[in-house]
Amino acid sequence: MLSRVANSLYWMSRYIERAENIARIVDVNLQLLLDFRNLNEERLARHWLPIVQTTGDEQQFFQLHKKATGDAVTEFLVFELENPNSLVSSICQARENARMARDQITVEYWEELNRLYWFVKTPQARKAWEESPSDFFQQIKNSSLQLLGLSYATLIHNEGWFFAQVGKFIERADKTSRILDVRCQVPEGAPADGREGDANEADALEWSAILRSCSAWDAYKSLYGAEVSPKLVAEFLLFNEDFPRSMRFCVSEMNRALRRISGVAEGRFCNGAEKLAGRLAAELQFSTMDEIFAQGLHEYLDGLQGKLNDIGSAMFDAYIFQKFDHLGDEIMVQQEEQQQQCP
Amino acid sequence: MECFKMSTKTKSQPTRRLLESYSPGVFFDEMVDAQGRARPHYQQFRELFQTLTKKEFENKRQAVDLAFLRQGITFNVYGDSAGAEKIFPFDLLPRIIPACEWEKLERGLVQRITALNLFLHDIYHEQKILKDGVIPPFYVLSGKHFRREFVNFNVPRDIYIHICGTDLIRDDKGNYLVLEDNGRCPSGVSYVLENRRSMKRTFPVMFERSGVRPVEHYPQDLLKMLHFIAPPAAANPAVVLLTPGSSNSAYFEHTYLARQMGIEIVEGRDLLVRDARVFMRTTKGLQPVHVIYRRIDDDFLDPTVFRRDSLLGVPGIVQAYRAGNVSLANSIGTGIADDKVMYYFVPRMIKYYLDQEPLLPNVPTYLASEEADQKYILENLNKLVVKSANESGGYGMLMGPKASQAEIEDFRKKIQAEPRNFIAQPMVSLSRHPTRVDGDHYFEGRHVDLRPYIVYGEKVVVAPGGLTRVALRKGSLVVNSSQGGGSKDTWVLYGDQ
Numbered sequence: 001m002l003s004r005v006a007n008s009l010y011w012m013s014r015y016i017e018r019a020e021n022i023a024r025i026v027d028v029n030l031q032l033l034l035d036f037r038n039l040n041e042e043r044l045a046r047h048w049l050p051i052v053q054t055t056g057d058e059q060q061f062f063q064l065h066k067k068a069t070g071d072a073v074t075e076f077l078v079f080e081l082e083n084p085n086s087l088v089s090s091i092c093q094a095r096e097n098a099r100m101a102r103d104q105i106t107v108e109y110w111e112e113l114n115r116l117y118w119f120v121k122t123p124q125a126r127k128a129w130e131e132s133p134s135d136f137f138q139q140i141k142n143s144s145l146q147l148l149g150l151s152y153a154t155l156i157h158n159e160g161w162f163f164a165q166v167g168k169f170i171e172r173a174d175k176t177s178r179i180l181d182v183r184c185q186v187p188e189g190a191p192a193d194g195r196e197g198d199a200n201e202a203d204a205l206e207w208s209a210i211l212r213s214c215s216a217w218d219a220y221k222s223l224y225g226a227e228v229s230p231k232l233v234a235e236f237l238l239f240n241e242d243f244p245r246s247m248r249f250c251v252s253e254m255n256r257a258l259r260r261i262s263g264v265a266e267g268r269f270c271n272g273a274e275k276l277a278g279r280l281a282a283e284l285q286f287s288t289m290d291e292i293f294a295q296g297l298h299e300y301l302d303g304l305q306g307k308l309n310d311i312g313s314a315m316f317d318a319y320i321f322q323k324f325d326h327l328g329d330e331i332m333v334q335q336e337e338q339q340q341q342c343p
Numbered sequence: 344m345e346c347f348k349m350s351t352k353t354k355s356q357p358t359r360r361l362l363e364s365y366s367p368g369v370f371f372d373e374m375v376d377a378q379g380r381a382r383p384h385y386q387q388f389r390e391l392f393q394t395l396t397k398k399e400f401e402n403k404r405q406a407v408d409l410a411f412l413r414q415g416i417t418f419n420v421y422g423d424s425a426g427a428e429k430i431f432p433f434d435l436l437p438r439i440i441p442a443c444e445w446e447k448l449e450r451g452l453v454q455r456i457t458a459l460n461l462f463l464h465d466i467y468h469e470q471k472i473l474k475d476g477v478i479p480p481f482y483v484l485s486g487k488h489f490r491r492e493f494v495n496f497n498v499p500r501d502i503y504i505h506i507c508g509t510d511l512i513r514d515d516k517g518n519y520l521v522l523e524d525n526g527r528c529p530s531g532v533s534y535v536l537e538n539r540r541s542m543k544r545t546f547p548v549m550f551e552r553s554g555v556r557p558v559e560h561y562p563q564d565l566l567k568m569l570h571f572i573a574p575p576a577a578a579n580p581a582v583v584l585l586t587p588g589s590s591n592s593a594y595f596e597h598t599y600l601a602r603q604m605g606i607e608i609v610e611g612r613d614l615l616v617r618d619a620r621v622f623m624r625t626t627k628g629l630q631p632v633h634v635i636y637r638r639i640d641d642d643f644l645d646p647t648v649f650r651r652d653s654l655l656g657v658p659g660i661v662q663a664y665r666a667g668n669v670s671l672a673n674s675i676g677t678g679i680a681d682d683k684v685m686y687y688f689v690p691r692m693i694k695y696y697l698d699q700e701p702l703l704p705n706v707p708t709y710l711a712s713e714e715a716d717q718k719y720i721l722e723n724l725n726k727l728v729v730k731s732a733n734e735s736g737g738y739g740m741l742m743g744p745k746a747s748q749a750e751i752e753d754f755r756k757k758i759q760a761e762p763r764n765f766i767a768q769p770m771v772s773l774s775r776h777p778t779r780v781d782g783d784h785y786f787e788g789r790h791v792d793l794r795p796y797i798v799y800g801e802k803v804v805v806a807p808g809g810l811t812r813v814a815l816r817k818g819s820l821v822v823n824s825s826q827g828g829g830s831k832d833t834w835v836l837y838g839d840q
Contacts, residue, residue, distance in 0.1 A: 003624045004613050099415070099589050102598040103608055107414070114415045159626060261626070319626040331654040335590040336419070338639050338655070341508060341525040341681075341735055 003320045006163045008101040014167035015094035020144035021175035022087040027137035028213035048073040054178040106154040116143045165257035173250035181301045214245045248284040255281045272314035360393045371517045371774040384441035419592045432829035438811040441839040451703030461696040463503035488678025498674040499572045505672040507797040513774035526677045531810045533596035538832040554837040556807040562603035568800025572670045580633035583607045616659030619666040683732040683766045712762035720767040727767040790814045808833035
């Protein structure tokens, strides 16, 4: 497979996953606010700012907005095209990558992604959002999940498909770690920084919100009962072997996909990405929450995100060789210039 | 609920059958004769079509438009806001060509592409046609797209133009004329295939009853040709389509054709040349490439040979081509045949190389660099259509009868300054075809042309039909997609009715 096409498939599925996760994060946080009373401006800013921080785009945010108000943050995360990681930007980029790899995906898959693209590009999207943010996000999530289903059920599971898998699971692992990271940055109430103990009521709500944004609420309850403790939530989202949005699950799927690309058996490796992914999978399998809280949850999550990035770039070095994104204006002008003796 | 409402409505209002009030006007109309009677090859279609209600037709039309958008069958509009994509408007009334008429067209097109390939071989080798004084050498040697670097180079299988999209028009008497030969990268064939697919879905019954020749084997014909021209040493040739990239207006077509043929679609940056061989960069390392269906211009192919600032090309690819390790379709240097001044000489080429009379005549043409012609052109600018020799897509043109005085004077200066770059033709009143329009009449006549696609490989294959383009703006004679044109499905019938 062409390296450029593999790269496109990787980014296509990564961007779809990103859009879905933004929908999850914003949706849950909007709902969460409904549970609080007496919210002053400062308290609101303390609620919204960490959400920008989850995406890692704090700097970009303050270039575009003065204050982290609810409106500014949701605009930034959902519609703002100047934010390359906003929900709408992500869908645009997913679709652009799909166009570049159009011969590798099925008609059904392409049409659904294209439909989603036209939906978010039209004023209809903003109208839907204004009427009911929750319904709007539901539509985005549904579409993303439909694409997931189409990917499993209609695409051939060849090399390119596994590149897309790697992209999806890196993105999902990264976002799960960031969602978890939001709340440990808020020194609101003592235990929320990650130390063991019972959460107060507000914290319990916030930690429930974290679970809900990962669709993990039901799974968590069936394992741990109704009590929401930061430790258990973190343990579940990091180390659960079977929950499809947990860190461990994502990394082990990614590791598997990498090995399907190269054909190298688990336990061995033929490139840096496989080595790093194998090591991270083992780490997640054998770490304990006590160790992590001793180190500090935030520091630990930070380290995880760094490791995911390293895996991404090692894979790039192994298979893609040269950078394909960021086309200059000049090349686009030349692409346009080519005579096609158009009808 | 919707159905119920409809039926009560139709009962209360007397309905007019579709096309009932259609009038051909003073033009040659494809569907009806001067008295408004359907021509024989349209009769069956018209009968079936008229069983539709306006509402049904309108529903079908909207469904088709939506399907095009959903499938991403769009083209990029340059100069529009960044990344603007549009669907190429599609009119649901098909243009129908009876078998006897098509047979003549087919023979004429084969004759023409054969002569053009002989001409290209000749001017890049012995130049007999120039030495025999049939074409003044000046015209060829001064051609913007004449590639002197390729004189005495033998192209694979001696084919220059592999894919040709000749534009045909019909005059006020219904005679077919050639407007131009597009021998570089003619595009639009993807619309032929997609238009057909949506017509079949929209009017299955009509289709079945009419006896329409299929167009679906075009991608196979194309692939067969690409295999035919592969370097003989390549036992299992790897064929790719080279696209300028996703910002190009025809990018949809590139991905579409690559998909239909099951070949890789590559950009210049996916390819590299080592030891005069072309490779593509894959996740498993470098893989050889033997045949390239390229959709980028000669000028951009190789920055070490042509334009040095090209970011789309592949350094060294010309060297690989010269070494016979990679074949290109179309060959380098065919642009000279698209020069509108060369067009003037095509009838002479046919006579010279094939000793035949042209089956498809040209539009009468005047060359601005011939003294007598220039005088005539300058005196009649307000009646003529002036075209730049090396522009296409409806650009660089003066439509005399519709132009302002200032535009005319502007062209006068240009022609006097650079006569080699201009030709002029009388304004041909293109034939019209009933077309769905906004407004009371609902169907009105609009001017159309026809672009059949010819593939020249082991055999010469003309895809039955081609793209019928229609100028959707009232009175407009410009059918180009960039300037308000749309398209129609083109039906070539097995029979004459």
